Amino acid sequence: MVSRIHRYPRIHFDKPNDEIGKILFLGTCGLSPIVVGLRNHGVAGDHVLWESLGSSPLPDIDVAGYDATVVHLTLLHIFAEAAYKLEPDTSFGNGIYLPRAVANGRLEEYFEACADFTRGRVDAIMPLLKAKPVFFMSFIEPKHNYVGNLMPRFNLSNPAHFVRKLNEVLEEAIAAHASTYYFDMNELASLVGRARFQDDYIGPLGHGSIIGDDDSDQRRMQRSTPPTEMWDSFDVQVEFEQVVVRRFLDDLAIIRQSLQIKAIIVDVDDTLWRGIAAEEPDKPSWEFMEGWPLGMAEALLFYKIRGGMLAICSKNDEELLLSLWEKNFHGRLRVEDFASVRINFERKSDNVRSILSELNILPQNVLFIDDNPREIDEVRSVFPKMHFLSADHHDWRRKILMFPEMQVASISSDAALRTASVQANTLREKAREGLSYEDWLASLQLAQEVVRVTDSNHPRFERAFELLNKTNQFNTTGKRWERAEVKALLERGGYLACSMLRDKLADNGMISVLVVEGGEIVQAVLSCRAFKYEAEIAAGHLVCADILSNHPVVRAKIVDTGLNGTCHSYFRRMGFSEFSGEWIADRPPEWPTHIRTPDESSPRLAG
Numbered sequence: 001m002v003s004r005i006h007r008y009p010r011i012h013f014d015k016p017n018d019e020i021g022k023i024l025f026l027g028t029c030g031l032s033p034i035v036v037g038l039r040n041h042g043v044a045g046d047h048v049l050w051e052s053l054g055s056s057p058l059p060d061i062d063v064a065g066y067d068a069t070v071v072h073l074t075l076l077h078i079f080a081e082a083a084y085k086l087e088p089d090t091s092f093g094n095g096i097y098l099p100r101a102v103a104n105g106r107l108e109e110y111f112e113a114c115a116d117f118t119r120g121r122v123d124a125i126m127p128l129l130k131a132k133p134v135f136f137m138s139f140i141e142p143k144h145n146y147v148g149n150l151m152p153r154f155n156l157s158n159p160a161h162f163v164r165k166l167n168e169v170l171e172e173a174i175a176a177h178a179s180t181y182y183f184d185m186n187e188l189a190s191l192v193g194r195a196r197f198q199d200d201y202i203g204p205l206g207h208g209s210i211i212g213d214d215d216s217d218q219r220r221m222q223r224s225t226p227p228t229e230m231w232d233s234f235d236v237q238v239e240f241e242q243v244v245v246r247r248f249l250d251d252l253a254i255i256r257q258s259l260q261i262k263a264i265i266v267d268v269d270d271t272l273w274r275g276i277a278a279e280e281p282d283k284p285s286w287e288f289m290e291g292w293p294l295g296m297a298e299a300l301l302f303y304k305i306r307g308g309m310l311a312i313c314s315k316n317d318e319e320l321l322l323s324l325w326e327k328n329f330h331g332r333l334r335v336e337d338f339a340s341v342r343i344n345f346e347r348k349s350d351n352v353r354s355i356l357s358e359l360n361i362l363p364q365n366v367l368f369i370d371d372n373p374r375e376i377d378e379v380r381s382v383f384p385k386m387h388f389l390s391a392d393h394h395d396w397r398r399k400i401l402m403f404p405e406m407q408v409a410s411i412s413s414d415a416a417l418r419t420a421s422v423q424a425n426t427l428r429e430k431a432r433e434g435l436s437y438e439d440w441l442a443s444l445q446l447a448q449e450v451v452r453v454t455d456s457n458h459p460r461f462e463r464a465f466e467l468l469n470k471t472n473q474f475n476t477t478g479k480r481w482e483r484a485e486v487k488a489l490l491e492r493g494g495y496l497a498c499s500m501l502r503d504k505l506a507d508n509g510m511i512s513v514l515v516v517e518g519g520e521i522v523q524a525v526l527s528c529r530a531f532k533y534e535a536e537i538a539a540g541h542l543v544c545a546d547i548l549s550n551h552p553v554v555r556a557k558i559v560d561t562g563l564n565g566t567c568h569s570y571f572r573r574m575g576f577s578e579f580s581g582e583w584i585a586d587r588p589p590e591w592p593t594h595i596r597t598p599d600e601s602s603p604r605l606a607g
Contacts, residue, residue, distance in 0.1 A: 027072030037241035076206035082113035132179040140208035267370040297333040307415030311340040318343040339422040349382040360528035412463035414509030452607040453496040474526035478561035519551030544588035
């Protein structure tokens with residue numbers, strides 16, 4: 001049965017958050033910062049008060065109407081459950097048992113009991129929450145070591161360390177469930193400054209909430225200063241709510257469409273290092289690099305880990321700049337970290353056009369960084385949809401690291417392959433000189449594997465989901481998928497046909513996904529890295545053969561998005577015929593003879 005439901009009406013702003021949908025909040029008062037904050041941002045939600053005790057029944061909730069769920073497990077309840085397990089005769093409801101566990105020498109035993117109850121609560125609630133994504137808020141960690149300032153810090157007797165280790169258990173527990181995320185309230189509390197709003201100066205550390213005033217002590221002989229006045233907490237509480245909400249909305253944006261900025265193109269002078277190195281060749285490297293330039297270089301490397309690509313566009317003498325590069329960076333940031341490099345005295349818009357072609361991406365998926373506003377204006381005049389940074393260089397690092405457009409919900413194994421794949425593609429193009437198209441394809445020694453993914457726990461699922469939602473140019477419908485939609489399709493018997501491609505120069509990782517349900521190819525996407533190799537025909541051969549083994553024909557469709565012109569001829573090239581906007585075939589296309597399977601066996605749909 002449902003406890004009480006608090007309904008927060010949508011507040012209308014000039015730009016209401018209608019695209020966010022409705023949020024389900026499940027837990028107790030620890031949810032207040034995000035509940036109140038989202039309400040003030042115009043986001044609708046229902047707060048179901050659930051006491052997360054082992055004896056508390058799970059609420060009966062119809063989750064179909066919610067676009068995301070936020071769960072808060074009350075630490076005080078977990079403390080009490082663990083205490084009762086250790087001392088069932090005396091400790092019922094004892095949420096302040098931690099100091100007694102320290103005194104009694106039962107600290108390790110008590111922690112394991114808390115960890116078991118944390119795992120149990122996560123596993124119990126997840127089957128209920130079919131609406132995705134699901135966020136579990138972290139336990140708020142105490143501000144201090146209440147055993148004493150000089151006592152061991154990294155010991156379970158320190159309450160702050162105890163709760164931090166329990167947060168590790170929570171993160172590990174939710175990692176076992178798909179589309180479930182750890183929401184770190186402690187990171188956000190530290191950003192704001194927890195001293196003025198966290199309530200563990202007043203209540204037990206397991207309460208883990210924010211300071212509030214209590215009107216129940218009006219009859220005391222000596223009246224106390226209200227806590228919010230004592231710690232001057234009102235303004236910082238409002239700031240904390242805003243920070244929590246901004247992070248939550250950013251996280252939703254990352255999940256729904258990660259890494260919208262697929263490449264960063266950077267200038268060098270006064271962009272990657274301080275000043276113009278060629279004009280001061282004898283200056284020590286630390287004067288060029290210390291401070292924000294090293295922070296910028298590090299940020300670019302973190303962005304590359306996420307799967308983003310880097311490129312250089314600099315007006316310079318190439319030989320001189322590359323010699324200065326090694327002198328200044330000493331291997332910390334390498335030219336090889338950049339998928340594309342243009343160092344010359346040509347117009348920057350021409351070089352950017354060449355980089356876009358080499359990376360095979362659209363201008364709207366690129367961030368261009370240059371300290372010179374004239375260069376920014378020149379490139380913007382040619383590519384008005386591109387994104388730019390020029391002023392306020394001390395803020396470049398933060399934007400690269402923190403903007404949701406620069407982030408991903410998970411890092412796939414293919415992320416590390418992208419730069420090498422682009423560099424290998426350049427070598428392939430050079431190898432093409434003097435060869436016919438057919439001879440060139442044969443020389444690449446292409447090997448392709450196509451795997452059927454039928455479950456969201458499949459190791460290929462995350463990369464497949466990422467590819468579905470980030471591909472624009474070869475995307476037959478342009479549809480963006482929610483995780484719950486893909487999971488529902490798989491549960492209905494559909495599958496994702498995922499292609500992996502390698503050749504003699506590089507492993508390209510997953511390069512295409514075909515979404516299949518019944519007798520229909522619902523959608524086909526192909527990474528720009530795999531253009532020109534007929535890998536999409538090979539994948540189509542296996543999928544069509546599979547469908548035709550159970551259906552008389554294969555059906556498909558094309559939806560023009562204005563960006564996907566490269567795939568408009570796809571089904572025609574596979575032998576489909578168009579009837580009233582629908583593409584139909586009764587036989588699979590031929591398997592491309594220049595593509596082999598990894599184990600040299602006959603082509604088959606694996607998995």
